[in-house]
Amino acid sequence: MSALPEPIISVNHVSKRYQLGKIGMTSFRDEIQRWWERRRSARNGTKPTDFWALRDVSFDVAHGEVVGLIGRNGAGKSTMLKLLSRITEPSSGEIHLRGRVASLLEVGTGFHPELSGRENIFLNGAVLGMTKAEIHRKFDEIVEFSEIGKFIDTPVKRYSSGMYVRLAFAVAAHLEPEILIIDEVLSVGDVAFQRKCLGKVQDISRHSNRTVLFVSHNMNAIETICSSCVWLRGGQLVAQGKNVREIVRNYIADQSQRREPMWTNSGKSWHNDWFQLHRVYVTDSRGALLTHPARNDEPVTVVIEGEVLKSDPSLQIGYALYNGDGDVLYWSTNLDQPEAEWVQLERGPCRLTSTIPARFVNEGEYRLDLLLRLYRRAWICEPGGRSPNIHFEIRGGLSESPCWIERRPGCVAPILPWDVRTGVEAFA
Structure with a gap:
């Protein structure tokens, strides 16, 4: 040997x-x-x-x-x-x-x-x-x-x-x-x-x-x-x-500076008749609390926990995502699907999760504001104001390509499919 x-x-x-x-x-x-x-x-x-x-x-x-x-x-x-x-x-x-x-x-x-x-x-x-x-x-x-x-x-x-x-x-x-x-x-x-x-x-x-x-x-x-x-x-x-x-x-x-990845309603604030908020937090691809920066090529999951006090079909729960400059990137809620696919929020404990997909947001620091309202009737937590918020960070994983050794321009950094044809097949 x-x-x-x-x-x-x-x-x-x-x-x-x-x-x-x-x-x-x-x-x-x-x-x-x-x-x-x-x-x-x-x-x-x-x-x-x-x-x-x-x-x-x-x-x-x-x-x-x-x-x-x-x-x-x-x-x-x-x-x-x-x-x-x-x-x-x-x-x-x-x-x-x-x-x-x-x-x-x-x-x-x-x-x-x-x-x-x-x-x-x-x-x-x-x-x-x-x-x-x-x-x-x-x-x-x-x-x-x-x-x-x-x-x-x-x-x-x-x-x-x-x-x-x-x-x-x-x-x-x-x-x-x-x-x-x-x-x-x-x-x-x-x-x-x-x-x-x-x-x-x-x-x-x-x-x-x-x-x-x-x-x-x-x-x-x-x-x-x-x-x-x-x-x-x-x-x-x-x-x-x-x-x-x-x-x-x-x-x-x-x-990294560790910013709080979880908000807990310890003081029982945001009192209302429909939804008692308990916690808002983000987890990594393995389900662990996101105390570290996530990679661009791995998903991040938003978790909202609480208790439904009164069932109402217009109860809308979600979040708004902001970049490090305070610009809103998007809103996402449980009522984004067609009305026929809405899940009725019955009285009792409730846990909602939504995944920010891999290869979506760019490198940087992000703020997530809770969104909670009765659609077109009343705001409970409105993003951009005093709404509960948490922070997380994206670092690395931008691409397998050597063309991207640093942060991509723009707010998002998706890897999109390309169909490349050459020679006689180029215009077929």
Whole structure:
């Protein structure tokens, strides 16, 4: 039985400690000053303040994987990238890299403003580890990717920020290491260029069989291109594995502001003769209370519970949905069907549910106002006023297509069927 191949990246119990307020200078004078401060701190009974940017982190990356590294600002992502790039050393633990490493931690590092785009391609390529022969061989491909061929002999100090970023990423994207570390490249440039960058990252992994460690706050991009995921929080490993969607779901839930997904009529307010309201809430696709953001590709269910005090065919119960800007998206009630299909609300306990289908509303925060009235006779709870309301959030799941790595324009984001015919069948 053949042994499993060794991982191309092994991070074993790695920790990184910094001392707050200390700068890593190494002159003799600085060392004397530090020694004296340590003596004075010991005499006063105080201790230097330590900050652990990473604490006992372990994970492996297999050859050819695209690994998403996620976490909020300050989670330890940048420190981990610096360790993997050998910019700094861990305080404890070991990192094994079985291949050449190229790091794209800051787009455009090594550019000189007085030099032309052509000259900066050779300069930046050399800074990133490419040989002169490699740069000559890939020069036309780099210029074509950057889409700034007309300005290639213009000094880059005259470039717009978008042109600068295009050229810088074009150079970095044509490196050929075994391990490529990329930090937030999809946060630069316009949307079309971001998609192009995403496609290039996918191409690097799929066709060049190189390993990519990809850091981004764009969770749709992480889901689209990554085959596994590592989640850091407060310098510690929270989760890792190939179930990227589940890790991203939990990360988004952990980061989101939790707004109340349930309204309970604890004070027995909204008193009327027809319907005593008890609770209004929303659940996810598994029937659990929606305390976390839901995905666009999963349904959300609205639940209204109460007691019918007096049966009346005109009793109308429903809700109005508003987006984060306060614009009403739609109203929905139990009397939306033809009159012949109405269900008579008899006296006693009553539970009404209505499902907001998957692939319907867009990413964003939503407010749901209760609607309760006798149709064309009297309002009990009118949306947009003091009506009971709850909040929920939609994040991710916009499409399986790499064309949508960020929020779609508009209020809704459905995936509609398309019939595509080509050739002789196009007009048949």
